Amino acid sequence: MKNITDRPSKGFWITKWFLDFIGEDGSILIVYAAELAWRGGVIPYTNLLWYRPDSGVSKRYRFTRGRLPEREGTHITWTDKRFKIAGVWEAVADPLNARLYESGNQVLDWQCWQPRSKVSLITGDATLEGEGYAEVISTTFSTWEIPLRELRWGHMFSGDDWAVWIELRVNKQSQWIWWNGEKKDGCLLSDTELFFPDPGVTLKLDGGLILEKEQKVNRVAGRLVGFIPGFSKILPKAFLMAHQTMWASRIQLAMEGREGLSGGRAIHEFLNANPK
Template identity: 25%
Template sequence: MDCVTEDGTVVLAYASDLTLGSVHVKHSSLLIVDIDGMVVSRQSFIRGMLPEFVRGKWQWRCWPLSIQGSWTPVVPTAAPISLYGSGPWRNVSWQCLAPRAKVWMSTKGWRLEGTGYMECLTMNLEPWSLPLDSLHWGRFHADNGRALTWIVWEGDHPLSIMLENGKPISLPGGIKTRPSGEGLDFAGCSLDLSCERVLRSGDISETVLTRSPMVLRRLLPDSILHLKETKWGGPASLVAPGLGAPENGYAIHEVVRFKP
């Protein structure tokens, strides 16, 4: 889940329900980065809750993090997409629940309103068994209301998917990513992304899994504990045939390196 407010504050939130062997963890995390660079980061590994769809909006309440919020879709929910499958019990499914949404959030003295996004990833295989070397992900909200979301896998199972307003678009030749994370080229279009504002960067053992239970860290291999991730947020510009002037907006995007 995410949100960008009118003054440029960015919120990233995660809620997960993980079963690994005999270990069951309900993890939630919250990251707030304001326009001046002040960072609020909190996470919990107990009593987390997944969002629920109630009366036309996605609602999320996480008492351990003292946060509540709602995502009201302005772009319809996308159909689930299978990203990977190697049998009935080894699958990865991805769904854009709110490609673009109006967001309201409240947490410990913060009241935030803006435009946001929500997705759900469901998998029943170990992340370290995925056949990929790197992942590029992002979402672009144009000022005129257009919403783009993309996923690119690089490695033994290359994958390129892009949604426009929640619907898959044709990608002859796939998506060409720029290694620096500064943009994408696809179907005769170019999406330029800003990498000036880093929201989070480093090994996930030092970010996502900070203060995680020792039993969980012992179950995870080094290949997962030392994943390298970088997330950015900033202005973005879409250049496409027939548009005339570039289409401006805001993007949140990331690059995750599974292997050096």
């Protein structure tokens, strides 16, 4: 498979990083750092979502040049001087990858460099420790050309156990689900529960904290119009109106042959491109 971070010197391409952090103090950070090439220009985008137990959710974003995350070995570093934050993600699980979509010469590859991480963040005068996750998607065709109906995505950790899941509904339903690094088939997935028939694991997601609930694509496209006049006019209405909900959940994990339930944390989302 071609290196997912490779991109052509000209033409259209998108590179989008997603990193998250769940702190020991209960704080949560979501980072989107992306670049989009369009008609000879490169447009950067950075979006931060912070949840702090004492003040709730806050969001900041900008379309000015910043630094994409940098990977070296098992480390990923990311620094944003404008937002006054710096972080180091250290992998504690091996990378995952998948080809999520392919049609003719249109290919969308996904690289999860860190399905589970130990994270250290410096923000202002504070240093926060916790766990996290890091992935990157790159494509050389416009993602709104995918006839996407629904997307479910998420990851979780509980003690020594972890999982990552993706479910796409395009012309048919496709799943990519891993339990402790092993790809699993035939899983049942919803916004509140995930069942692995092998090894007989049930994850219950409480959806206790809504991090985002909005037509995010429409909002971002509206901002992009300032950089690309008429940009929103080329986007399909269903793509613009897609509704996204992202949760931070406490989980209860039950496994056949293991007594009792164990807890943990999860970040997960549902995107509906056919809202009613």
